[in-house]
Amino acid sequence: MAAGRFLRNRLALAFLGVFVLIVLFVLAAPLWAEHVAETGPNETHTLEKLAIDGEQRDVVTPEGRPIGPVWFDAGGKFFLGADSRLGRDEMVRLMYGGRTSLLIGIASAAITTALAVLLALLAGYYRGWVDALIARTLDVIWSLPALLLGIALGVSLAVGGLKLGPIELSGGSLWVPVLIITVVSIPYVARPLRGEVLALTRKEFIEAAVAQGAGPLRVMLREILPNLSSTIIVFFTLTIANNLLLEAGLSFLGAGVQPPNSSWGTMISVGEELLKTAPLLAIVPGAMIALTVLALNIVGDGLRDALNPRAKIRLEAHAGRVEPEGAAV
Amino acid sequence: MKKLGVVLAAIVLTTGAALGLTACGSSSGGKEGGTLEATYVSFPDSLDPAISYTAEGWTAMYNTYLPLLTYKHASGTEGSEVVPALAKDLPKISNGGKTYTLFLRPGLKYSDGQPVKASDFAASVERLFEVNSGGSPLYTGIVGAEKFAETRKGGISGIETDDETGEIRIDLVQPRATFSNELGMLFVAVLPADTPSKDQTASPPPATGPYVITKSQPGRGWSYDRNPFWEKANAKAMPDLPGGSMDKIEITVVGNDTTQVSDVERGKYDWMQNPPGPDEYTRVKEEFEGTQFRVEETISTYFFWMNTERPPFDDVKVRQAVNYAVDGEAMERIYAGQLAASQQIIPPGVPGYEKFELYPHNLEKAKQLLVEADPADREITVWTLDEPENREAAEYYDDVLRQIGFETTLKVINAETYFTLIGNERTPDLDTGWANWFLDYPNPNALFQPLLSGESIQATGNTNLARMADPALDAKIDELSQQDLSPEVEAEYADLDREYMELAPLAPYGNRATSTFVSSEIDLDEVVFNPTFGQDLTSFQFK
Numbered sequence: 001m002a003a004g005r006f007l008r009n010r011l012a013l014a015f016l017g018v019f020v021l022i023v024l025f026v027l028a029a030p031l032w033a034e035h036v037a038e039t040g041p042n043e044t045h046t047l048e049k050l051a052i053d054g055e056q057r058d059v060v061t062p063e064g065r066p067i068g069p070v071w072f073d074a075g076g077k078f079f080l081g082a083d084s085r086l087g088r089d090e091m092v093r094l095m096y097g098g099r100t101s102l103l104i105g106i107a108s109a110a111i112t113t114a115l116a117v118l119l120a121l122l123a124g125y126y127r128g129w130v131d132a133l134i135a136r137t138l139d140v141i142w143s144l145p146a147l148l149l150g151i152a153l154g155v156s157l158a159v160g161g162l163k164l165g166p167i168e169l170s171g172g173s174l175w176v177p178v179l180i181i182t183v184v185s186i187p188y189v190a191r192p193l194r195g196e197v198l199a200l201t202r203k204e205f206i207e208a209a210v211a212q213g214a215g216p217l218r219v220m221l222r223e224i225l226p227n228l229s230s231t232i233i234v235f236f237t238l239t240i241a242n243n244l245l246l247e248a249g250l251s252f253l254g255a256g257v258q259p260p261n262s263s264w265g266t267m268i269s270v271g272e273e274l275l276k277t278a279p280l281l282a283i284v285p286g287a288m289i290a291l292t293v294l295a296l297n298i299v300g301d302g303l304r305d306a307l308n309p310r311a312k313i314r315l316e317a318h319a320g321r322v323e324p325e326g327a328a329v
Numbered sequence: 330m331k332k333l334g335v336v337l338a339a340i341v342l343t344t345g346a347a348l349g350l351t352a353c354g355s356s357s358g359g360k361e362g363g364t365l366e367a368t369y370v371s372f373p374d375s376l377d378p379a380i381s382y383t384a385e386g387w388t389a390m391y392n393t394y395l396p397l398l399t400y401k402h403a404s405g406t407e408g409s410e411v412v413p414a415l416a417k418d419l420p421k422i423s424n425g426g427k428t429y430t431l432f433l434r435p436g437l438k439y440s441d442g443q444p445v446k447a448s449d450f451a452a453s454v455e456r457l458f459e460v461n462s463g464g465s466p467l468y469t470g471i472v473g474a475e476k477f478a479e480t481r482k483g484g485i486s487g488i489e490t491d492d493e494t495g496e497i498r499i500d501l502v503q504p505r506a507t508f509s510n511e512l513g514m515l516f517v518a519v520l521p522a523d524t525p526s527k528d529q530t531a532s533p534p535p536a537t538g539p540y541v542i543t544k545s546q547p548g549r550g551w552s553y554d555r556n557p558f559w560e561k562a563n564a565k566a567m568p569d570l571p572g573g574s575m576d577k578i579e580i581t582v583v584g585n586d587t588t589q590v591s592d593v594e595r596g597k598y599d600w601m602q603n604p605p606g607p608d609e610y611t612r613v614k615e616e617f618e619g620t621q622f623r624v625e626e627t628i629s630t631y632f633f634w635m636n637t638e639r640p641p642f643d644d645v646k647v648r649q650a651v652n653y654a655v656d657g658e659a660m661e662r663i664y665a666g667q668l669a670a671s672q673q674i675i676p677p678g679v680p681g682y683e684k685f686e687l688y689p690h691n692l693e694k695a696k697q698l699l700v701e702a703d704p705a706d707r708e709i710t711v712w713t714l715d716e717p718e719n720r721e722a723a724e725y726y727d728d729v730l731r732q733i734g735f736e737t738t739l740k741v742i743n744a745e746t747y748f749t750l751i752g753n754e755r756t757p758d759l760d761t762g763w764a765n766w767f768l769d770y771p772n773p774n775a776l777f778q779p780l781l782s783g784e785s786i787q788a789t790g791n792t793n794l795a796r797m798a799d800p801a802l803d804a805k806i807d808e809l810s811q812q813d814l815s816p817e818v819e820a821e822y823a824d825l826d827r828e829y830m831e832l833a834p835l836a837p838y839g840n841r842a843t844s845t846f847v848s849s850e851i852d853l854d855e856v857v858f859n860p861t862f863g864q865d866l867t868s869f870q871f872k
Contacts, residue, residue, distance in 0.1 A: 029565075042728060046659040046727050047658060062666065064610075065611065086663065158739065158740065158741070160749065171738070172819050257722055258741055260724045260727055274608050276587065
């Protein structure tokens with residue numbers, strides 16, 4: 001029934017198609033790099049020349065200007081031009097950067113959602129000091145501006161990496177931004193979910209389950225969690241979009257993905273330095289972020305409408321106050 | 330390594346016209362008076378002469394706080410000449426090069442009207458240690474200075490002054506051929522003895538130069554007026570120093586260099602202190618060179634350092650391989666024409682410079698050398714900072730290292746903390762990375778001593794990033810540091826340059842240029858670019 005409602009939402013369906021195309025585009029990065037561009041995302045070509053219409057053109061001019069888009073004039077090489085004075089293939093970096101951005105967005109959203117569900121179940125079911133501890137901890141993280149907290153964590157972890165028991169991450173690891181984004185995102189999902197769990201635990205069917213002798217684990221997993229599933233699915237899609245934006249912001253400010261690796265955020269940062277002479281270097285990755293976020297938001301809204309037409313779940317930008325609107329089912 | 334990356338001590342090698350400029354005395358034909366509206370992209374590290382260790386700060390205070398000696402108000406090599414400022418003459422050097430005697434010029438006054446006294450010099454040097462100035466190590470060779478640095482009590486015994494006669498006598502522990510250069514630096518500019526021993530950026534002390542800073546708003550800007558006692562007293566006492574054409578100078582911080590360029594183009598500002606950003610540099614150069622824009626070459630060396638104390642760079646063949654792999658031509662493009670490729674430590678314009686190229690770019694040879702060396706450890710960390718061109722230089726270096734067979738991790742650090750971090754021996758994985766060095770004054774000792782002498786290896790604030798310690802070469806640095814520059818000594822420095830490059834602790838790749846960009850109202854030909862202090866504010870005048 002929910003699937004039927006979603007399939008009837010043509011806008012959501014169209015943007016799901018857009019998102020799938022974006023995913024296929026970034027997954028094709030190695031194929032494009034190897035068979036068309038014949039270069040990797042981090043390979044520099046500062047002094048190389050490109051044969052275009054029988055003419056040899058510098059990838060980077062002696063004045064330091066990177067070549068602009070040449071489309072298929074050089075057989076697909078430097079399709080979108082060079083990224084900077086380093087002469088890296090912009091198209092290859094866009095595709096690999098997209099993989100990085102989506103990987104970080106999806107991985108951090110998955111971890112965020114999983115941890116948020118766990119915390120919400122514990123806080124909402126046990127209440128008392130467990131709830132107080134979890135809720136106040138979330139409040140503390142919530143009270144810190146997400147971007148500033150992300151920058152602080154990003155800058156400190158970029159130098160020494162992270163050693164936490166068996167977990168060891170080097171400063172340049174992609175899991176560092178995943179971790180940072182997860183930490184700053186959890187309250188935005190856990191708080192509304194906790195509210196839902198609190199509401200659910202007052203329902204008769206929960207009381208009935210407890211009266212029948214169901215233990216806490218069974219109540220949480222068998223009774224509460226299934227009732228949260230539609231909210232979780234919607235939150236997951238919206239969190240991907242939000243985390244994608246947060247990754248772009250952190251990488252733009254140098255606290256996310258570390259060079260020479262690319263993400264759409266780092267590409268905007270590099271492109272911003274040449275905004276006047278080569279505006280496409282910033283516009284193209286920016287447009288990719290906008291399109292992906294738009295697609296995810298519309299798909300998320302479509303899922304919300306399909307799974308629970310009465311809910312008004314909304315995840316707003318990290319920079320502002322984030323509140324679910326009538327999150328209770 | 331506080332001065333790295335920021336101190337633009339520079340030399341003009343460009344036009345013959347520029348070489349002819351000395352700008353002594355008053356202006357030469359332009360309009361007198363008016364207000365110079367100028368812009369910096371960021372506020373200087375300090376507007377306290379004892380503390381500032383950046384080109385931005387030194388440019389701002391060159392004509393405000395005068396030391397006993399100064400550098401001639403001229404462009405090019407002429408501007409490297411040390412000349413008297415508050416002192417009557419250059420120092421009389423006796424006692425085998427260990428005693429410097431100078432006399433204050435009579436009748437000098439601060440901008441608040443109080444007289445300049447010989448004892449103020451002693452107090453200013455003591456204050457240097459009290460404020461923990463980054464420049465204080467340059468003066469620890471004064472007898473008693475090290476003790477004062479530790480105790481902060483009892484004064485510096487090696488400085489004797491007489492306020493009646495204006496005599497100042499400085500005793501050194503051992504001869505130091507560069508001490509006159511160091512007496513010309515802003516660190517030892519003479520301030521009133523009661524100047525508080527804390528950063529005076531927000532409340533600038535009274536000046537001795539032609540301009541006085543009347544308003545300072547840290548982070549936003551600052552203003553100068555003419556020193557009211559310049560014409561009355563100091564100009565008469567120091568007729569050989571320029572007084573400047575402008576009545577007022579207003580400096581505004583504009584954080585976006587693209588905005589700065591458009592503001593200068595439309596005449597909102599008369600001069601931008603920093604060069605245009607990479608996006609605008611080529612256009613501005615093509616459009617305005619010769620009329621409003623001029624390239625100024627600096628006495629600097631840009632290089633990659635390799636930690637010689639740990640594998641894989643403890644093997645000279647590995648270091649030589651890296652030198653063969655780095656391509657100067659590629660670096661010139663990365664810096665968009667603001668860098669001249671070079672493969673040696675001494676930059677052009679510095680005595681002892683003799684061009685050579687031991688490692689012409691050859692990637693195959695680099696790979697072959699690495700195969701021969703066969704280092705056990707090929708996983709290395711490459712360090713750099715987040716300034717666009719320098720970060721890109723390191724990204725290129727990172728790619729080159731991968732091409733010759735290393736597995737690299739690039740660490741990009743905030744520019745404000747970069748040198749503190751890589752200068753600390755407790756920082757892990759200090760294998761190799763980017764750095765630069767701008768000379769405080771044009772003497773090759775100012776390169777070899779901090780960058781390559783074993784004595785300079787420090788637990789914190791380390792400037793010998795390659796951690797190079799060769800006893801024979803260290804002894805040569807020490808010996809040369811005690812000798813005045815002469816053709817023979819310069820030849821010795823040239824040999825030293827080659828000997829170090831054979832050991833290849835560094836992979837130098839070029840010498841940086843900066844620029845002067847002014848509005849159409851300013852007479853560019855009159856603007857002096859001093860090798861140490863950058864643009865000379867007294868040389869600006871309206872057409």
